[in-house]
Amino acid sequence: MTANSSSPVFTTQFDASNQEFVATGVFRPRSIADIADELLLLRDKIETVQGVFYVNLKRVTHMNSTAFRALARVLVDASRSRPELKIVVVASSVVTWATQMFRHLSELSPNISMEIYDSAFYPGQTFVENQSFIPILRTQTKMTWRHEREILPRHGLRNGMVIADICCGIGDFVMLVRREFNPARIVALDHSAASLDYARSVAEEFCVRDIEYTYGDASQMLFEGDQFDFVTCRHSLQIFDRPELLLRELYRICKPGGRVYITNEKNSHCLGEPRADSIQWTYNEVARLFRYFDMDVEMGPKSSRLLLDTGFEDVRIESFMVTNLDGDPQEFADVIQAWEDVYAGEMSVRRGDSPEFIERFRQGFKDHIFAALHPRGYAGWPIWAASGQKPL
Incomplete structure (x- = not known):
């Protein structure tokens, strides 16, 4: 799925074999309506999995507050409706403020966790x-x-x-x-x-x-x-x-x-x-x-x-x-x-x-x-x- 606006293109897809929602590119919608299809895909796929659901933001280079709030709302709602499901957000330290904000979700919902996947690659x-x-x-x-x-x-x-x-x-x-x-x-x-x-x-x-x-x-x-x-x-x-x-x-x-x-x-x-x-x-x-x-x-x-x-x-x-x-x-x-x-x-x-x-x-x-x-x-x-x- 691809979204277009005045911002550069970003894409989302679902990898069923890894139970992973993958977003790529610049995630800067002007409004939640701009990413309605992406949010629907995320909600639907969360309902289909068991065990661990991954939200892969590794290749998201920019994210605005609109995108963060929308994603956070879907994840928090899902964590409450499905407390048996573990949700793992995987992001790069490139989007520093977003990784900090996603970490706070674990305070709201203990079954949501945050991983900075690239920190181990740069030990020096x-x-x-x-x-x-x-x-x-x-x-x-x-x-x-x-x-x-x-x-x-x-x-x-x-x-x-x-x-x-x-x-x-x-x-x-x-x-x-x-x-x-x-x-x-x-x-x-x-x-x-x-x-x-x-x-x-x-x-x-x-x-x-x-x-x-x-x-x-x-x-x-x-x-x-x-x-x-x-x-x-x-x-x-x-x-x-x-x-x-x-x-x-x-x-x-x-x-x-x-x-x-x-x-x-x-x-x-x-x-x-x-x-x-x-x-x-x-x-x-x-x-x-x-x-x-x-x-x-x-x-x-x-x-x-x-x-x-x-x-x-x-x-x-x-x-x-x-x-x-x-x-x-x-x-x-x-x-x-x-x-x-x-x-x-x-x-x-x-x-x-x-x-x-x-x-x-x-x-x-x-x-x-x-x-x-x-x-x-x-x-x-x-x-x-x-x-x-x-x-x-």
Whole structure:
């Protein structure tokens, strides 16, 4: 069933095998009359099921108060007329206020519950959304861009393409791609409202009007399939606990014959000299720490297998080492300091590590900084870049 108004199209359907009412798109009716058919479908199907009834709002990107009140009324009425039925509303954190409001329904009716399906996919999101981390993200991109501007053409990026940067973060990489490769169209999507706000503000400062910034969930994108020539997703698979979901979406939105480009790290291979042993110990512990939070910062060398498993062909993979010799060594040191603050100051504390462990953990970062700034020192951060072609 499809509804049309002055707002973009939204659709609803019922999946009998899963006892699931599914809504997709922008849910902004001007009045309840605009969604009368959808509400009727919802009421009718609730009457036909036993056990658990799912209301799937995963791919609803916007919802106004009219839609929320109408849905809430149907659900509350059904919960009272059928107290034996469990009703589960499944939504994405993309529509923040709606998820908060739906949670309140459980206070009205104990047989209604709310699930935020994507929260587990982004276990590292809160660690990098702090505004103080933004300068470091920009510095990291500046350091990696020295390498990637030469790497990207080897993976198929050319002028005039239609490009999507998925998990774009603060938008610094997509700005560089725009300047260097002059795309016909460029879209940037991220799950963090704070990061996108920053990206849009920077674009405004530089009078950039042609980057389409989009708020959304990378594992359930609303983009049509087969529409981008080149899709990038950098340093993001490693912070998903189910990267295969994201890879399938990257594959879906890429045109046949187009390419998907990913970068990921292998943190245990970070190195430095002098004080190599302390540095090695700390980055081995970083890898263990991320695994505790269901993230994999050892993913870099696995990229080829992941792309092939998703169905890509002509897979290309290479690695590069960002070092203190690439530019200003202080930039490298600043990045390491930020890692110490987040990994030892937040993540290790949240895991419940002892003060003795955290002190040793911090020391390894300090030794890495020492190596980066030492006049005869060397410090490195390895990254794997990989790409695959979607079959024609």
